[in-house]
Amino acid sequence: EISSSRLLDRVAGLGRVGALSGGGVCRLALTDTDRAGRDWLVAQMEALGLTVSIDAIGNIWGLRKGLVDGAPVMMGSHIDTVATGGLYDGALGVLAGLEVIAALNEAGITTHAPLAVAAFTNEEGARFAPDMMGSGVYTGALDREEMLATVATDGSAIFGEELDRIGYRGSDMPVTPAAYLELHIEQGPVLEREGIRIGAVTGVQGISWTEYTISGQSNHAGTTPMALRHDAGVVAAKIALAAHEIAADLGPPQVATVGVFELSPALVNVVPEKARLTVDLRNTDNDLLKQAEARLQSAAEEAASAHGCTIARRSLARFDPVAFAPQVIDRVEAAANARQLSVKRMPSGAGHDAQMFAPACPTAMTFVPSKDGLSHNINEHTEVQDLVAGAQVLLDVVLDLAGG
């Protein structure tokens, strides 16, 4: 059985690493706080008797022997966060994995198949794009050398150099799991609104991240008639609003977010010469997502040409929608039912490491509710009984899959 105090102790322990004064945490991938979180995690794994491995992209996993050798049943998620992150996004999946191990240790149970608990590098994509980088490299969906050469979104660092700097470039070879399970907070409002305790996640919607860089001409804000301007900022504002109109037009589940919007030289009385913005588009339907991308691109080209500016487009991430394994989804649902926890099948709006495992092995996820649907926000919160319920379902499904 899951111990809520043991689970909460670990949540608090990791939560102190990168804690923000106003609440929440900032453990951006490959920063010093990420390193401190990793050091803490490795120590916890070793204390639980796990054999720790680190691969060439910095993924960390701990192995627990089974009665037989072979591929492990893996529980995983991530410990990196966005700049304004909460305590549970990612951390819960890793820490519940540790709690599953602790519970088995306490009960003296050795599963038939080996078990593993993993934390994947840079799931958030907040400092380096794309997201799900560690799990993508682990499963072969992303190219390792290309990822190691990635430049930070703000241009300030190179992925591989930062990995060396924090001392987490390992040499262990990834093992393909027998099955992959991830517990995560929903990060959205659905479970809370419907009063449901457990989400049996059916898949992940498609994700498309695009960066547009617009080049115009800087000029004087007072003397340059509107008709003679090449204002990169107006073009960027038009692209931003086009993204929102496309989402409104296609309707749910299409979403569109402009998270980054920068002007240069960024002075009150100078017409902007350069603008850079990112657009995050998502849809469960890949055809609709492609339609949204195409419409955005035409809107961008049209806006640029209307203002005599040029645009450059760069894809920062592109993941097709993913479906999880029906037999694992069924087990999540069954485990929740057996514990008298209300359960709902639902897609995930957020990207997760699990989606990188889906093509490689039987995979599914368990969601627990997020208060007010808030995430990527320091006020992200999940109630204790939901954290425990999620960990319990994880334990039950792991025992089911690994043979308890």
Place this chain on the structure above:
Amino acid sequence: EISSSRLLDRVAGLGRVGALSGGGVCRLALTDTDRAGRDWLVAQMEALGLTVSIDAIGNIWGLRKGLVDGAPVMMGSHIDTVATGGLYDGALGVLAGLEVIAALNEAGITTHAPLAVAAFTNEEGARFAPDMMGSGVYTGALDREEMLATVATDGSAIFGEELDRIGYRGSDMPVTPAAYLELHIEQGPVLEREGIRIGAVTGVQGISWTEYTISGQSNHAGTTPMALRHDAGVVAAKIALAAHEIAADLGPPQVATVGVFELSPALVNVVPEKARLTVDLRNTDNDLLKQAEARLQSAAEEAASAHGCTIARRSLARFDPVAFAPQVIDRVEAAANARQLSVKRMPSGAGHDAQMFAPACPTAMTFVPSKDGLSHNINEHTEVQDLVAGAQVLLDVVLDLAGG
């Protein structure tokens, strides 16, 4: 007579201070490069025999005695630049003033009235708003203590502390000039397009700078349905486009510029919680300018309420349109005609130190053409013969007003 080589030597000398590798200069107000420019200027003034004064806001002026005591005829402008500034914006007016003095020294002429050459602090408003700060304090239009307490637009410094740091907080008392004359590049396309050598400036259009700060709620870009968002960035984009629509709707001479646009936390997959943008609105007609401001404010309020965000409005600068003295404008025009230089009466689109003097003493400006109408751009350029023609007109009008 003006010496083009002496004038160009000084242009090159000051142009080396803060020179950018790709061309142009960066001498933002009260930075170390501004200090270096000031040191250079003070040395030049002293070498020409001027008595240098520095006041409490850092304005620098050099006095040349006349045959009688009394208020000087002042030539002035500024030596601070925007981050991507050109060689002539501001600098020309100060350096042409020095050249007038050099020419009189060489010819052994002492004018009836005293002469002064002035460089005013922070005309650009690029690092600290409002613009025309030094001349505004000099003439009493802006409050000295309030200006000294101004925080940099990027929040990084306080005006008075920076002034102390560069050693240019003086204690000399401003003197009200008998007349004020400013030579400046047009910074716009009109003279070049019409093939005219000299602009006799009739006044300056009204300037309104507003900063909007929008507060929403950060949330996850993948899981938060569009309808549940409080996206500060969309509100900011709507305000930016509203500013442009207002300018299109009112038509010339109304202009609108969004030079600063920032999001926070500025991550690809996080709905922005905060946005900050600046809007620069200008019109020669104060009623139309007020109309533009009012329409912008309603658009901002409407956008904020549509997205469940709050907005805060801050005025960074507000100057009414200014008319120059007809008798001084006439003299500029007459001087150009006498030299067989084509001349045109025209308003100024940019703000200038001269507008702060207009209520205090007879004031006017002389414009020379800007290549391609470019300004606040490292490729800003004015042909040598135009620099010399402008300085010649300045000399002629000064002799006319001061009695040669």
